[in-house]
Amino acid sequence: MASMLDGCTPWPEEFVDRYWAAGHWRGNTLDNLLRVWALQYGPRTALVHDGTRITYANLNRRVDRMAAGFRLRGLRPGHRVVVQLPNVPEFVVTVFALMRLGAVPVFCPVSHRASEVSHIVHVTQAVGYVGPSTHQGFDHTAMAGDVAAQGPFLRRVFTREEPSASSSCGGLTVDASGCHYFPMGSIDAPPERAIARSANQVAFFLLSGAATAAPQLIPRTHNDYAYQARAAAELVSLTENDVYLAALPAEFNFTFGCPGIVGTLSVGGTVVLVENPGPAECLQLIERERVTVTSVVPAVAQLWLDVLPTVHADLSSLRLVQIGDAPVHRAIAERIAPELGCRLQQVFGMAEGLLTLTRPTDPDETVLTTQGRPLSPDDEIRIVDVDGADVPEGEPGELLARGPYTVRGYYRAPDHNAHSFTTDGYFRTGDLARRTPDSNLVVTGRPSGFPRQADHDDSSGHCRAGRPPALPITAGRVNDRRPCCARKAPRKRNSGPVRAALRGVCCTGCGDTRRRSPPAATGARLIGCAPSVENSDGCLLETVGQQGRHRQCGVGGGLGHHRHERDADDGEAVVARKRQVRAEDADEHQGEFGGTWGGGASRWRRRRERPGRCR
Incomplete structure (x- = not known):
């Protein structure tokens, strides 16, 4: 097995052998899978955004050319690059292009500011940043320049729109600290010969939703994530006729691969990206694009239900709404089928890995009251008491998990790993749960004072990841959304004349x-x-x-x-x-x-x- 990045915790060899033997891990990198999908589904529509429609063949071609363009601009295999883009086609193209180059994207919510981004750059030693020039009135170019001035790592900033003359770098290609700025439109070059790489390597980093001083980095490999997206797509019976609406931010694990964007692309379906996910706009998109599947958090589901009488959208194409990852109130769950006219699927998961889902064939009572069963037959679940001993069947306790797509440690965080993972590799989710007689999980809450981990929402319906400011939902659980002043600011390096x-x-x-x-x-x-x-x-x-x-x-x-x-x-x-x-x-x-x-x-x-x- 090829070694992961320094600072990552690999799976033990006995588990690697088990997951390969079971067929979970198949040795394909995600960017190489895109080549396969482009050959299979070339003329079909892969991405839709506003009036833009991109076929599979065109998507793969754009990824090839952007990967070569990134290399021309100095990026190399192993480099870490922060990706902070809204739900636009460039997000998908950029992520796959970096993976094709061999660089490692670091997913960052577009709502994060200098404090969080600076921490991410410092921990990952990211040499690149990809983001909008400005977004919803915030100057991301200026923020990236400030972060670059704090240390020696970040030296290449790629902006979705060309920086304006009033930006911090004055519209130039380089600033006084030596950081280079490039409009993304210039990141284009003739494709280069494909380079074979191990699927055991880190494909990208996700951010934890833990309410700690700074988010933890979660290394997801090509093998484990390809399996997660493929298995989730099979579970919800995705086909090339499905249209998936990415209504939540694309950098969330829930949106990107549960089955989400990656799972939809793997079967030849169409992904509809919505940049400003207001309920009225999403409902109209469902009608216009004939959306069949989408994933939301409980608060978003309630918003959709509340505005539906005023929108009068035709939702007859919609067959499945995933609500993740914490319990949805029964009163809301019972409204999904009669008002949206589709099946509800409860999903509980986290960026660290574990996914539990209700099945399409489950009785209504199971769908309304539980969070389903683990995605993989090789997911191992324990429910323990405060001393770490297994509780009696049906009793609540802390949920522990390990499996073929659940990480064994955060990146460069040995102290945090010591109390977040057991010595035998189980991840301490921090969630309280109990198991029903038919092996479904019921998540009941979190211990008092325990930091939040997962990346979707909590039982109160509050979001726990970086939510775009336009979405009228309070802060909560998908990623820590506390104001920057509440976070521990990283120590500035190389200030003054040394900078x-x-x-x-x-x-x-x-x-x-x-x-x-x-x-x-x-x-x-x-x-x-x-x-x-x-x-x-x-x-x-x-x-x-x-x-x-x-x-x-x-x-x-x-x-x-x-x-x-x-x-x-x-x-x-x-x-x-x-x-x-x-x-x-x-x-x-x-x-x-x-x-x-x-x-x-x-x-x-x-x-x-x-x-x-x-x-």
């Missing part, structure tokens, strides 16, 4: 050797390409400052070991020349920190005259 000394690579991020002329009327500094370094995770570490130091990649107090890459033709003369350049840089130290462009410009002219400086 000014941090350098990026070539201003296009492409790694070429072309020189760039400094802008005449700004304080931004465009520099030539500098030698790059990679740590053991494949994370690009760029050269730092006048003294020839390199950016450190420490997290939690530890520093990564840097592997300095040299070209095959690096001889002793070149090495000696580099040492000379570092010495000259040190001599120029005082002039660079003088705060004027003149010193930097003269240094730029001298740098251009140095042979072999750019590589």
Whole structure:
């Protein structure tokens, strides 16, 4: 089994063998599965958003070209990239393009702000950020620039709309801290040859919904997530004739793969993305696109039911509404079938893995009062008391779980893992539950003071993930939605003159050797390409400052070991020349920190005259 990223907890070999033997894990990466789906369903519609319709063949082609474009801009396999986009086709294209490149997307709710994003960048050492230029009046470009200025990791920002002239970077392609900005429309290049990768590797990171100082990172592999989406699609009998409405944010586990977007694409169905999920708009979309399946939280379901008499939408195409992941009040559940005219499915799940669902053939009483049974026959469930002992059948206790799609640990969080996972690999969900005689689960609540874990909603109907501000639901459970001031702010790194000394690579991020002329009327500094370094995770570490130091990649107090890459033709003369350049840089130290462009410009002219400086 290929090793996961450093900082991840792998499944023990005996469980790996079991899941492969059972056929749960099949060795296909998610981006490679998209190639298969494009061959099978090429001319069929894969994505719908407003007036845009994208076929499977076109989707795969866009993913190919964006992956090559990301590589041209300096991203490499193993790099982590924060993806903070609303429900638009670019979200799906970006996620699959990064996976095809071998980079690792980090899903981030679009409602998160600098405090959360900065924490995510620091923990994952993310070198890239993909987000809207502005969204609902908030300047994401400026926020990304602020985060980039706090540390050495984030150096490439890709915006869905080209930044305006009034943005923090002044509409330029690089700012004073060396962070490069690219409109997503420019991320396009001829496709490259496919690179084979292990499906045991991390496909992307989800965020936990724990109400702690900062969200935890959940590593989901290609093998485990492909199985989850495929099994969920089979359970709800998805076919190529189904149309799935992504009414909740696409970065939620519930929306992305339960079966959600991935499960729908796996069978050749159509995914309808709605960016502003007001109840009236969603109900009208169901009529216009003939939606058959959707997934919502209890509060959203109640909103739909309440506004339905005023909308007068034809919902006859709708056959299934999933309500997840905590119990829905019976009064609301009983209204689904008569008022929406479709079947209800209760879903309980979390970004860490475990999914329980009611079945289409279950009696009405089971659907109305329970959260169903685990998705996989290899899901292992325990209900324990405060001492960790199994409770008698039918008694409530804390729900523990492990299985082929439930992670064994958070990313780079050993202390948190020590109390969130048992020594034999069970995840402590923090939810109180009991088991009925027919093996269905009834989730009854959470222990007092226990942080929330899952990523959908709680029994009161409050959402527990990052909810778009336009949705009139109070804060709750899908991801921690406390205001930034309630979170522990990460310590700022490399502030003051050291931050000014941090350098990026070539201003296009492409790694070429072309020189760039400094802008005449700004304080931004465009520099030539500098030698790059990679740590053991494949994370690009760029050269730092006048003294020839390199950016450190420490997290939690530890520093990564840097592997300095040299070209095959690096001889002793070149090495000696580099040492000379570092010495000259040190001599120029005082002039660079003088705060004027003149010193930097003269240094730029001298740098251009140095042979072999750019590589």
